[in-house]
Amino acid sequence: xxxxxxxxxxxxxxxxxxxxxxxxxxxxxxxxxxxxxxxxxxxxxxxxxxxxxxxxxxxxxxxxxxxxxxxxxxxxxxxxxxxxxxxxxxxxxxxxxxxxxxxxxxxxxxxxxxxxxxxxxxxxxxxxx
Amino acid sequence: xxxxxxxxxxxxxxxxxxxxxxxxxxxxxxxxxxxxxxxxxxxxxxxxxxxxxxxxxxxxxxxxxxxxxxxxxxxxxxxxxxxxxxxxxxxxxxxxxxxxxxxxxxxxxxxxxxxxxxxxxxxxxxxxxxxxxxxxxxxxxxxxxxx
Numbered sequence: 605x606x607x608x609x610x611x612x613x614x615x616x617x618x619x620x621x622x623x624x625x626x627x628x629x630x631x632x633x634x635x636x637x638x639x640x641x642x643x644x645x646x647x648x649x650x651x652x653x654x655x656x657x658x659x660x661x662x663x664x665x666x667x668x669x670x671x672x673x674x675x676x677x678x679x680x681x682x683x684x685x686x687x688x689x690x691x692x693x694x695x696x697x698x699x700x701x702x703x704x705x706x707x708x709x710x711x712x713x714x715x716x717x718x719x720x721x722x723x724x725x726x727x728x729x730x731x732x733x
Numbered sequence: 734x735x736x737x738x739x740x741x742x743x744x745x746x747x748x749x750x751x752x753x754x755x756x757x758x759x760x761x762x763x764x765x766x767x768x769x770x771x772x773x774x775x776x777x778x779x780x781x782x783x784x785x786x787x788x789x790x791x792x793x794x795x796x797x798x799x800x801x802x803x804x805x806x807x808x809x810x811x812x813x814x815x816x817x818x819x820x821x822x823x824x825x826x827x828x829x830x831x832x833x834x835x836x837x838x839x840x841x842x843x844x845x846x847x848x849x850x851x852x853x854x855x856x857x858x859x860x861x862x863x864x865x866x867x868x869x870x871x872x873x874x875x876x877x878x879x880x
Binding site: 617633642645646685693701705715721 | 756759760763764765766767768769770771772774775776778779780783789792793794795796797799800801804805807808809810820821822824825826827829830831833834835838839842846850851854856857858860861862864865866868869870871872873874875876877880
């Protein structure tokens, strides 16, 4: 345990905190200054992440900020695009259809599974009549 | 109180009475909560790396843990309180994706487990997946053409 704590890269953690925070602030400004609904903001973040990932720009942010760049939804988009590119290298054209979902499979499956289970055990708030 | 005579006096009066735009406070809260969620991800990732997992697998495990946590926090009505405070700070990280699945599903539970929970889970997550996966396919096709 002590060994692990000594091994943590604290500068990396700081970059992660700051970058993740800034990406969220961009979202907050979009919420406050535009009429975009949260659903549209999530879609914009994923799409922008996929485009930046496709252009090969986002990987520099990932290298710099680690999970500060991959935990926000832009990172989800980046992961999809990165997977698609890697699968094209491996399988050719059909890889474009395989790679993205394959790379994000764990996250998507977890979201479906835990989402369903959590909804089942939840107690909906009683609506006031 | 003195009667307000001019237009500008009235404008000043309105400005004084209306609440200040809370955008700076919102951004500050979004910043530190968002940063904290990413840092939790980073620490989980470090634990995975310490145990000898590669970066791809670590990233998947981080996503699964954060998604699972926020799904159950949403079901317990805790996540919504964090969301009200942090705004985009909890929406933009992958936790917001899980929240967007559970929230509508909870609301429509009374419509049944298939067309209620099963279908309404994807009111927000569906578009996210449609646009995310479609743009990744486009990226792949363009990459194929260029290489």
